[in-house]
Amino acid sequence: MEQNNNSSKSINDMLPPELITQILLRLSVKHLGRVKSVSKFWNNLISNPNFAKSHFELSLAPTHRCIFIPEVTTDHRSIDLDALSHATYADAAAATITKIPPSPAAADIDSDPDYDDHIVLGSCRGFIALYQYPHSFVIWNPLTGSHRIISCHHIAKISDMATNCYYSFGGELLFGFGYDTTRDDYLIVLAWNDEKKNQEGHFDFFSLRSNSWSSFKEDVIIPDQLKRRKKWAPSVFFNGAIHWLNHDGDYDAIVTIFVFDTNKRKGFLEIPVPEQVGRYYPCHLTVLGGCLALYYEKDDDDYDKSVIWVMKEYNVQSSWTSYEIPSSYFEPVCLSEDGDFIGFDESPGMSKYNVRGEKLMRFDRSCNQIGYVSYTVYTESLLMLPNDGSEEKEGSSSVKGTEESTNLAT
Incomplete structure (x- = not known):
């Protein structure tokens, strides 16, 4: 009789909520999408914003993906880099690729073949930052669908050079996307010169929590090197700060890496690069x-090669370590668990090289980036943007929406 009673009990009756929470925090995002239907309690727990935040910060099994944004179509694709890292044969790569719902940038505008409608600018905590022609930014979580479309019309100046979105600003300097842990806020930062006011420098930011643009004004002084820039400078959010390469002029030597701490917001720091790097352009x-x-x-006298420098200890100059890949073109996307480089070379698809530069594997053509205008690596998350109005509620995923997106990524 007692056995029958136990068999009729649900898992929620047998385990305390605290233990269930700890178990779920250890699951990957993909598996969380599958177990939401176990019970109403599990569904509500996994959908809770606090759980999403804890899962992202404490997860023992984060999922890293590489998203490809096409030039004008809505055929977005995403590669599971963790699965690819464990692949032991070339055809395994196809199993790691999934189609995902198009970004709001692709869904909300009419494609014009004369323009790159939207381009990936970076990622942070599961969110992708895109620039949408002619004067909008889009912050988007591909898994949940949570997004915000942000106008920068007051800054953008469409000129005769506007052949694609990289030139939509008359005098852009820097773009960055990052997260402020002290305020639980996501920031878009944009440094630009006002061509109508004698190249007057501005450093503005958009707070997704307050849903508004502001200026750093006197709080942050733009370095003189940046004031001379005339080209778009891509950024990387890492270690709580936004990083940019500092070129001495548009195409000259790389001097340092500029660092802007999104928590302190006090100014720019600089990290020296290895002396050998300085004369090579482009550097990424x-x-x-x-x-x-x-x-x-x-380009060497003997053969062409690609060079990778890794700073193994943050902001420690002596920790820079170099690796050479015997390919005239190689874009590293990630490191495998064994420390091998996975990325794009001149061959179709993706390739894996070890630290000695030996080519270990070429994955099939399904990993080919041809036809896609940009890509970025991100960590999947259930996080939503700060809820500060109806636009966020509209953009945030419902329980159903989250399940649909998660199922697409399985």
Whole structure:
């Protein structure tokens, strides 16, 4: 009789809520989407914003993905980098790729083949930052659908050079997207020169919590090097700060890495780069294996190669370590658990190289980035943007919406 009573009990009756919570915090986002239907309690718990925040910060099994944004179509694709890292044969890559719902930038506008409608600018805590032609930013969680479309019409100046969104600003300097842990707020930062006011420098930010633009004014002084820039400068959010490469002019040597702490908001710090890096352009900034990294192409007398520098200890100059890949073109996307580089070279698809530069594997063509205008790596999360109005409620995912997005990513 006692056995029958136990068999009729649900898991919620047998385990305390605190233990259930601890168990769920250890699951990947993909598995959380599958178990939401176990009970109403589980569904409500997983949908709770506080649970989402704890899961992102404490998860033992984070899911890292690489999203590809096409030029004009809505055929968005995402690669599970963790699954790809464990792949032991080339065709396994196809199983790691999924189609995902189009970004709001693709869904809300009419595509014009003469323009790059939207381009990825970076990622932070599961959110992707995109620039949408002609003068909007989009912050979007591909998993939940939570998003915000932000106008920068008051800054943008469409000129005769506006052949794509990189030139939609008349005198842009820096763009950055990051998170302020002290205020639980996401920030878009934009440094720009006012061409109508003798190149007057501005450093503005958009707070997603207050849903408004503000200016740093005298609080933050834009370095002189940045005032001379005329090209869009991509950024990386890492270690609680936004990072940019500091070129001495548009195409000259790389001098340092500029760092803007989104918590302190006091000004720019600088991290020196290895002396050998300075003369190579273009040079790119990224994050590999939880470390800040640089990569560029190097033309030698003997053969062409790509060079990767990894800063194994943050802001410690002596920790910069270099690796060479025997390919004239290589874009590292991530490090495998074994410390191998996975990225794009001149071959179709993606390739894996070890730290000695030996090519271990070429994944199939389904990983090919051709036809996509931009991509970025992000960590999947259930997080939503700060709820400060009807626009956020409309953009945030419902329980149903979250389940649909999660199922697409399984």
